Amino acid sequence: DGLRLWGGRFAHGPAEALERLSASVHFDWRLAPYDIAGSRAHARVLRRAGLLTEEELERMLAGLDRLAADVADGTFTGTLADEDVHTALERGLLERLGPELGGKLRAGRSRNDQVATLFRMYLRDHARLLGGLIADLQEALIALADAHPDVAMPGRTHFQHAQPVLFAHHVLAHVQALSRDAERLRQWDARTAVSPYGSGALAGSSLGLDPEAVARDLGFGGGSAANSIDGTASRDFAAEFAFVTAMIGVDLSRIAEEVIVWNTKEFSFVTLHDAFSTGSSIMPQKKNPDIAELARGKSGRLIGNLTGLLATLKALPLAYNRDLQEDKEPVFDSCDQLEVLLPAFTGMLATLTVHGERMAELAPAGFSLATDIAEWLVKRGVPFRDAHEIAGECVKVCESEGIELDRLTDEQFAKISPHLTPGVREVLTVRGSLAARDARGGTAPAAVAVQLGEAKADLARQ
Numbered sequence: 001d002g003l004r005l006w007g008g009r010f011a012h013g014p015a016e017a018l019e020r021l022s023a024s025v026h027f028d029w030r031l032a033p034y035d036i037a038g039s040r041a042h043a044r045v046l047r048r049a050g051l052l053t054e055e056e057l058e059r060m061l062a063g064l065d066r067l068a069a070d071v072a073d074g075t076f077t078g079t080l081a082d083e084d085v086h087t088a089l090e091r092g093l094l095e096r097l098g099p100e101l102g103g104k105l106r107a108g109r110s111r112n113d114q115v116a117t118l119f120r121m122y123l124r125d126h127a128r129l130l131g132g133l134i135a136d137l138q139e140a141l142i143a144l145a146d147a148h149p150d151v152a153m154p155g156r157t158h159f160q161h162a163q164p165v166l167f168a169h170h171v172l173a174h175v176q177a178l179s180r181d182a183e184r185l186r187q188w189d190a191r192t193a194v195s196p197y198g199s200g201a202l203a204g205s206s207l208g209l210d211p212e213a214v215a216r217d218l219g220f221g222g223g224s225a226a227n228s229i230d231g232t233a234s235r236d237f238a239a240e241f242a243f244v245t246a247m248i249g250v251d252l253s254r255i256a257e258e259v260i261v262w263n264t265k266e267f268s269f270v271t272l273h274d275a276f277s278t279g280s281s282i283m284p285q286k287k288n289p290d291i292a293e294l295a296r297g298k299s300g301r302l303i304g305n306l307t308g309l310l311a312t313l314k315a316l317p318l319a320y321n322r323d324l325q326e327d328k329e330p331v332f333d334s335c336d337q338l339e340v341l342l343p344a345f346t347g348m349l350a351t352l353t354v355h356g357e358r359m360a361e362l363a364p365a366g367f368s369l370a371t372d373i374a375e376w377l378v379k380r381g382v383p384f385r386d387a388h389e390i391a392g393e394c395v396k397v398c399e400s401e402g403i404e405l406d407r408l409t410d411e412q413f414a415k416i417s418p419h420l421t422p423g424v425r426e427v428l429t430v431r432g433s434l435a436a437r438d439a440r441g442g443t444a445p446a447a448v449a450v451q452l453g454e455a456k457a458d459l460a461r462q
């Protein structure tokens with residue numbers, strides 16, 4: 001059965017309870033293709049250092065190819081007795097090449113520098129995958145904005161009606177957040193493109209191996225670790241990845257919450273496509289926004305993965321400690337969760353029906369044009385302090401009469417303030433209110449069109 005990499009100085013084999021505790025092969029097996037890629041690169045530097053003959057290198061690489069094929073088709077898998085993926089693959093190589101040659105590969109490397117390198121490789125691939133999935137979501141949101149360029153909706157602060165905004169403007173706010181998340185992934189990747197291979201257990205190798213060659217071989221554009229202790233002991237790359245994925249989860253949860261609210265009978269702003277909603281086992285009429293709810297729920301899990309990992313790292317002395325074996329599951333889980341969530345979430349938004357008339361009807365409600373009255377007065381020389389008071393008086397009158405601001409008569413306006421001439425009506429429309437906010441970043445249709453164009457260009461560059 002299993003192989004052990006460290007029998008020499010022990011009089012007894014490990015207790016079964018220890019083996020069960022120690023095993024990570026059931027979750028680190030996903031690193032197998034990266035481990036084999038690392039082994040190929042390591043074999044090449046062993047050759048360059050004169051520790052393998054050309055013939056040995058060739059047989060070694062052929063053996064690794066066979067092992068990779070057997071791993072890929074499931075013919076070879078690790079067992080719990082192998083402890084971890086590195087041990088299992090060494091067993092696989094020994095089985096294929098015999099102990100004479102197979103036993104040479106481990107020279108000058110440790111599972112400590114191996115696992116630190118493979119974990120980076122795995123996460124770098126998944127950062128790219130997640131970047132693509134985020135781009136798909138951005139595309140769906142941009143299409144949603146593009147399809148409804150003039151729909152007004154109630155903009156909210158404190159979840160109360162605040163000022164009218166364009167639906168497209170609101171949707172593009174989420175696109176902005178996602179584009180920063182995508183940028184975070186790219187910046188994280190650039191920082192993580194440093195290979196710890198060659199750091200050995202912690203102190204480097206005495207065998208004349210070239211860590212820079214391994215780094216190049218494995219696609220690490222930033223070269224090899226400048227410090228072997230840091231190379232094997234640091235996991236801030238994993239914590240930062242967990243943060244970025246948690247942030248993505250939080251950004252999705254904020255969209256999700258709005259979809260859930262918009263989809264209620266009371267709001268009736270949107271309708272979810274049947275293919276992206278679920279029913280109830282007892283209530284025949286139900287159509288539930290489960291995807292949005294799962295997004296909201298999973299964001300908690302992603303935050304937990306981040307905080308759990310940070311707690312593992314806190315106060316760990318240098319260099320490698322076995323505690324670090326706890327680093328992988330939370331981060332793998334963050335990848336897994338987002339990789340199933342994002343396609344469903346994107347599908348939900350790509351198929352959303354938007355009820356523009358309903359949104360537009362509510363856009364001016366709740367006195368959301370009161371700021372426009374105040375700003376109209378300011379343009380006529382009234383100090384904002386007074387203008388705010390006067391507009392507030394208008395709201396008070398409306399509230400007591402149960403009407404909206406545009407229903408006030410000329411006489412009522414004049415009674416509130418002589419500054420309120422009938423001309424004020426020009427800003428008491430949603431159209432006028434929106435169009436007036438035409439500076440960069442504002443909600444005027446012209447400004448939002450500019451923003452939409454920039455968002456499309458940004459996505460094309462991503």
Ligand code: ARG
Pocket residue numbers: 024028084111112115322324325326
């Ligand atoms: N499975 C271990 C981990 O994930 C690999 C490194 C083990 N190193 C050691 N010296 N026991 O961290």
